[in-house]
Amino acid sequence: MKRNLLLTPGPTQIPPEICAALGRPIIHHRTPQFQENLKEAVEGLKHVFQTKNDIYLLTSSGTGAMEAAVCNLLSPGDKAITVEGGKFGERWSELCRSYGVEPDVIKVTWGKAVDPARIKKILDTHKDIKAVFITQSETSTGVTTDVEAVARVVRDTNAVLVVDAVSGLGVIDLQMDNWGVDVVVSASHKGFMLPPGLAFISVSAKAFKLVETSKSPRYYFDLRKSKEAMADVDTPFTPAIGIVIALNESLRRIKQEGLQNLFACYARLASGTREAAKALGLSIFPDESCLSNVLTAVKLPAEVDGNKVVKIMRDTYGISVAGGQDTLKGKIIRIAHMGCVDEYDILTGIACLEKVLLKLGHKFTPGVGIAAAQKVFIT
């Protein structure tokens, strides 16, 4: 039987104890039993978000939490900054436009990170900007934004800083309170090692003032309802009960491991993956200065079709990596090292990549990629 190894940037692999938790019989949500679970989940999430702010659980994928951020913070005609350095940065702009906000878009070349000075320059001259939307880990390019540096330029202005941490939370550091980030959104199916269906949004007191005054239409994602319900350890609508229960398994695992240890472990996996790619004669897509430990975007030689690499790895060998999006279609592959992935998963993925690249005509000595990764993992 073929394996099903997911080295994709979400959904990620689900460890056995979380699978077992997902298989438990359903309980009703308006009960003290579920309240216990909800309370524990929110406390555990605060640890991962590194915040004392409120966190609300939404029954949606990550984009639902992004939409909740936009419609709760802004009113039609408001001013906002978005940073577009990839597909998910573009999503912030699209969401803003859907709610009648024409954003001031900072375009960043794909593969590079935003220079916080560009954000500062706009904020200095447009004091009426209400929100700045950025992406912590731009999953389409493998770029990491320096959230701390961006927070430094937004912190003392009227604007709130909103961070899409859908793929990065629990994988790379994000100190919501220490850095002064106002809103962080994330989701269940990446660093949290759960199925998709649950999203999270944490909101500071400064940002909640905007939630209370926004004139945008909202119902399901109205965070005023979430706040009111949370005061009674409840949710306004039927939550994804099973995923919330399994989330507690995930949070226990994360706590036991320790956030810093987890970040170090993902950094090691990323380093091994990058060294393997280089040994195979491939280059890394993002700039050296903003490499992601969440996923590695690898540039392929012109003669190798990335779509074929992805298809053969998945359909012939049962190993999933992601292809490129938009203009990067066929040109890069993205290997994720987030969630429940270890060194041997990465080595397996590299071994398979070597075989497929050789098959597609790329020349190198078989085994050099694995040796390079192994060298990182052994030291």
Ligand code: PMP
């Ligand atoms: N932002 C980022 C950085 C992501 O990686 C993703 C998912 N790939 C999303 C937003 C959107 O999340 P979803 O597909 O869960 O709606």
